[in-house]
Amino acid sequence: MTAYELALLVVFVASLGIRSVYQRRRRGATTVSTRHSRREQLSYLLVAASYLLLPIVVFTNWLDAGAFDLPGWLRWLGALLAAAGLTLFWWTHVALGRNWSGILELYEQHELVMEGPYRFVRHPMYTSVYLKGIGILFLSANWIAGGGYLAAVT
Numbered sequence: 641m642t643a644y645e646l647a648l649l650v651v652f653v654a655s656l657g658i659r660s661v662y663q664r665r666r667r668g669a670t671t672v673s674t675r676h677s678r679r680e681q682l683s684y685l686l687v688a689a690s691y692l693l694l695p696i697v698v699f700t701n702w703l704d705a706g707a708f709d710l711p712g713w714l715r716w717l718g719a720l721l722a723a724a725g726l727t728l729f730w731w732t733h734v735a736l737g738r739n740w741s742g743i744l745e746l747y748e749q750h751e752l753v754m755e756g757p758y759r760f761v762r763h764p765m766y767t768s769v770y771l772k773g774i775g776i777l778f779l780s781a782n783w784i785a786g787g788g789y790l791a792a793v794t
Contacts, residue, residue, distance in 0.1 A: 641698065644715050644719075644779055644780070644781070645697070645698045647719045647722075647779055648694055648697065648698055648776065648779050648780055649694075649695065649698050651694075651719075651722045651723075651726060651772065651775070651776060651779070652691070652694045652695060652698075654726050655691075655726065655729065655772070658726075658729060658730050658733055659733075659742075661733075662733045662736075662740045663742065665737075665738060665740075666738070666740065666741060666747075672746045672747060672748055672750065683792075684742065686792040687789075687792045687793055689792070690785075690788040690789040690791070690792035690793075691789060691792075693784065693785040693788055693789065694776065694780070694785055694789070696785070697780050697782050697784075697785040703782055703784045703785055705784070706782045706783040706784030706785065706787070707781060707782050707783075708781055708782070708783060709781070710778060710781045714778055715778055715779055715781060717778060718774070718775045718776070718777065718778025718779035718780075719775065719778075719779050720775070721771050721772070721774050721775030721778065722771070722772050722775025722776055722779055723775070724771050724775070725768045725769065725770070725771030725772030725773070725774075725775055726768070726772060727768075728757060728764055728767060728768035728771060729765070729768035729769070729772065731756055731757050731764070732756065732757050732758075732764040732765045732768055734756060735753055735755055735756025735757060735758060735764075736753055737753075739751055739753055769793050770790075770793065773786070773789050773790040773793050774790065776789055776790070777789070777790055
């Protein structure tokens with residue numbers, strides 16, 4: 641395993657870890673309003689499926705057809721962008737706390753959050769996902785995995 645692959649795996653595991661902690665905290669909350677359109681569900685599934693391409697790049701050669709050459713400094717820049725995206729991803733989850741949900745839902749005692757990254761950025765979760773996506777594309781140097789994730793997020 642290369643250092644780039646290890647960094648990609650760290651990004652993958654850290655993202656899942658952050659998301660799972662806040663997903664667990666949402667359990668048992670009473671939903672007041674929800675909107676689950678087929679388009680939103682499909683979008684959510686596409687992003688999740690594209691994200692699962694990352695360990696395939698790390699542990700197999702199945703997606704080598706999508707590999708492209710990048711200089712080492714640009715791949716490490718990708719690692720820095722992914723780390724910045726992960727940091728913002730975590731900070732956004734912390735700021736949202738029990739107000740977070742993976743899809744648009746309102747809960748009892750739901751509050752408008754204006755603290756944390758919301759003081760500076762209107763949509764910090766989207767910003768974090770795009771930073772992470774660009775970082776993953778550069779870090780993986782793979783159009784299928786990195787480009788697929790970025791396309792699904794878009």
